[in-house]
Amino acid sequence: MAEPEAPQVEEEEEEELPAWSLPADAVERIGIPVEWPERVDREWAWGGSTGKGVKVCILDSGVEAGHPLVGEVAGAWAVSLGEDEQAIVEEDDQGDQCGHGTACAGIVRALAPDAELYSVRVLGAGYTGSGPVLLAGLRWSIEQGFHVINMSLSTTKKQFAAVLHELADSAYFRRTVLVASAHNMPVESFPWKFSSVVSVGSHELDDAFTLFSNPDPPVEFFARGVDLDVAWLGGSTIRVTGNSFATPHVSGFCALVLGKHPELTPFQLKNVLYLVSDNVGGGRG
Amino acid sequence: MADGDLRAAVAAGVLGAEELYAQLLRSVVEVARAIFGAKASSIFLLDEEADELVFAAVCGEGEEHLVGTRIPSSTGIAGWVLVTRQPLVLEDLANDPRFARDVAEATGYVPSGLMAVPLLHEERALGVLQVLDRPKRSRFTLQEMELLGLFANQAAIAVDLLQRAREARAVLQEDESVVARLAEAVRALPDEKREAGLKLLASLESVLRD
Numbered sequence: 001m002a003e004p005e006a007p008q009v010e011e012e013e014e015e016e017l018p019a020w021s022l023p024a025d026a027v028e029r030i031g032i033p034v035e036w037p038e039r040v041d042r043e044w045a046w047g048g049s050t051g052k053g054v055k056v057c058i059l060d061s062g063v064e065a066g067h068p069l070v071g072e073v074a075g076a077w078a079v080s081l082g083e084d085e086q087a088i089v090e091e092d093d094q095g096d097q098c099g100h101g102t103a104c105a106g107i108v109r110a111l112a113p114d115a116e117l118y119s120v121r122v123l124g125a126g127y128t129g130s131g132p133v134l135l136a137g138l139r140w141s142i143e144q145g146f147h148v149i150n151m152s153l154s155t156t157k158k159q160f161a162a163v164l165h166e167l168a169d170s171a172y173f174r175r176t177v178l179v180a181s182a183h184n185m186p187v188e189s190f191p192w193k194f195s196s197v198v199s200v201g202s203h204e205l206d207d208a209f210t211l212f213s214n215p216d217p218p219v220e221f222f223a224r225g226v227d228l229d230v231a232w233l234g235g236s237t238i239r240v241t242g243n244s245f246a247t248p249h250v251s252g253f254c255a256l257v258l259g260k261h262p263e264l265t266p267f268q269l270k271n272v273l274y275l276v277s278d279n280v281g282g283g284r285g
Numbered sequence: 286m287a288d289g290d291l292r293a294a295v296a297a298g299v300l301g302a303e304e305l306y307a308q309l310l311r312s313v314v315e316v317a318r319a320i321f322g323a324k325a326s327s328i329f330l331l332d333e334e335a336d337e338l339v340f341a342a343v344c345g346e347g348e349e350h351l352v353g354t355r356i357p358s359s360t361g362i363a364g365w366v367l368v369t370r371q372p373l374v375l376e377d378l379a380n381d382p383r384f385a386r387d388v389a390e391a392t393g394y395v396p397s398g399l400m401a402v403p404l405l406h407e408e409r410a411l412g413v414l415q416v417l418d419r420p421k422r423s424r425f426t427l428q429e430m431e432l433l434g435l436f437a438n439q440a441a442i443a444v445d446l447l448q449r450a451r452e453a454r455a456v457l458q459e460d461e462s463v464v465a466r467l468a469e470a471v472r473a474l475p476d477e478k479r480e481a482g483l484k485l486l487a488s489l490e491s492v493l494r495d
Contacts, residue, residue: 061365098365099381100373123368126336127358127410130368153369156408181371185434187405189370204427227425234382241374241425 034263040275046256051112053262054255057146058108058248059137059153060101062094063119069106069231076119079137081129087136089120097124099232103240104150104248106231111208111252112259118146122153131160135167138178142171147258150251152181152244154189164191172196177254177266181247182219193218198254198270202226202246211253213277221273223249302454306447310342313414313440318345320436321429323419325396328404329356329363330412330444338363338412346394346417361387362401363413370410372402372433374425402433404441411444 022030037044055074065073078092096102105117122137123130134153141149149171155164168191171178180192182201192199202225203212212222225246232238250273257272258264264272274280310328318326325345329338332355340354359368362384366373376398378384384395396417404411414437471482 061360097360098362099384100365100369123359123365124357125359127331127338127364127367128333128336130359152371154371156370156405156410158408181369183370184431185370185372185403185405186438187370187407202427202430204424206424226427226430232381233384236380236382238378238380239376241430242372244369244371244373 032263034261040272042276045272045276046253046260049112049256049259051108051115051252051255051259054112054115054148054258055118055146056108056112056115056148056150056251056255057118057120057141057144058101058104059120059122059141059149059151060104061098061123062092062096062101062121063105063117064096064102064231064233064235065119067102067106067231067235069237070102070109070117072117073105074116074118076121077140078121078124079133079140080125081132081136085129085132087132087140089136089140092119092121094121094124096233097121099238100152100244103230103232103245104152104251107208107245107248108150108252108255111249112255115148115252115255115259118144131155131157135160135163138164138167138171142167142174142176145174146176147262148177148179148251148254150179150248151191152247154181154183154192156187156189158188161190165194167191168194168196172266175265177258177269179247179251179254181243184243196266198250198266198273200225200243200247200250202241202243208249211250211273211277212279213274220270221250221277222246223253225249302447302451306451307342309443309447311344313444314342314344317414317416317436317440320432321400321416321419323400323416325394325417327415327417328412328440329367329415330404331358331367331410338367341412346396348394362399363415366401366403366413367410370403370405372400372430372437374398374400374430374433376421376425400433402437404437404444406438406441406445409445411441411448414440 063073076092077089080088082088101119108115120137120141122133125133168178178197180197180199182192182199183189191197199220201219201222203222204226208224214220214222223246225243226241227239228245229237230240253273254269257269314326314328325347327343327347328341330341332339336358337355338358340351343349358364378399379395379397398418400416402414404414474482
């Protein structure tokens with residue numbers, strides 16, 4: 001089996017400034033050439049974008065490559081635990097162990113047809129090790145420099161919360177957007193509640209491009225997640241409902257925005273999503 | 286109470302718990318089926334030691350004798366729901382050839398639609414409740430999703446409570462002579478000392494649990 005080829009991470013210029021301060025003579029050097037319009041709307045946000053150049057990772061059950069609604073998967077890896085409890089990341093040829101990852105990949109593909117899709121499979125190695133596998137898979141995916149990581153997974157185990165929090169913050173500062181499914185059951189779960197991720201719940205409208213910003217967080221956005229047709233195993237399609245299907249819609253929007261505005265940080269991207277939400281004003285009113 | 290009587294009482298308690306547990310699981314699937322007017326409902330419970338899901342109860346279509354069948358804990362739809370803690374509603378599942386084959390082999394009944402919700406209580410994931418073939422209406426609604434979650438939450442609290450009681454009773458059964466002596470000692474205490482004795486036992490329990 002060939003070594004997995006990690007997606008290329010753009011080389012960053014060497015850091016010249018002190019990490020935590022800004023000398024006066026450095027002010028000119030940190031100009032950020034971005035022009036914000038008077039009003040951010042969808043035309044500015046993603047008009048003309050196909051998600052080209054954006055790497056989207058589906059952290060899930062695997063993805064069925066070649067599915068008519070998914071097309072090419074640029075790379076696939078599986079995470080498991082070795083005998084010494086160390087995480088192992090290997091190239092994955094098992095496809096999808098459930099159908100869910102394929103559904104997510106198909107949703108992103110439909111919205112951002114030229115985005116590069118990657119699969120990191122964190123399911124299939126048993127329930128008992130699923131917490132450490134999730135952490136290892138997320139850590140590895142962040143290290144690869146994917147621009148967007150779509151994750152429907154959450155854990156209720158408090159012992160993992162602190163590490164997940166650190167990982168979510170590290171993704172945030174590395175310009176990797178974590179898009180996580182909100183959990184609408186009455187239990188405490190992570191990482192969707194962290195402010196460094198973009199959390200998504202479902203709305204009931206039958207339109208893939210309808211997006212709402214929630215004025216009453218912690219769930220930040222509502223996307224289409226009720227009764228929609230999605231890619232499933234064996235080249236099939238099925239009809240589904242769940243927040244975990246709303247999430248890849250927002251990952252798709254992120255890919256579209258980043259395809260056009262690659263300089264945006266996760267914080268700014270979240271703001272753009274807010275500004276183009278249908279209930280905010282930059283939507284399609 | 287003599288040792289023998291206590292032992293008999295403990296044994297009866299354990300037997301009662303098993304019966305109650307089976308009744309509870311049965312009731313959960315029956316109510317789930319009734320709420321949604323579905324053809325069937327089933328429940329998988331997590332066997333943490335074996336790291337597998339065990340088919341624990343079923344009502345409606347499906348084979349009662351398959352209760353006890355084991356499936357992997359992190360693959361397939363039930364495994365996905367357990368690991369991710371996210372509920373899923375899927376229709377037209379018969380389109381998926383692998384699902385149709387696997388499920389037909391496992392249960393002899395291939396549903397076309399399925400709602401699956403994790404049974405979660407506090408930090409514990411206890412299993413997965415499935416509701417099969419609810420009547421097709423024009424569109425699924427978030428209200429139904431919420432109902433599914435609320436019911437699963439109630440079921441999970443009950444299952445967790447009974448599981449803990451079973452575990453405690455199993456320990457009691459194993460160590461019944463020690464526990465019986467302890468219980469007898471507390472029972473024999475004069476009223477004014479019994480409260481202190483019970484407090485001591487509660488502290489001991491809290492130390493043992495930490």
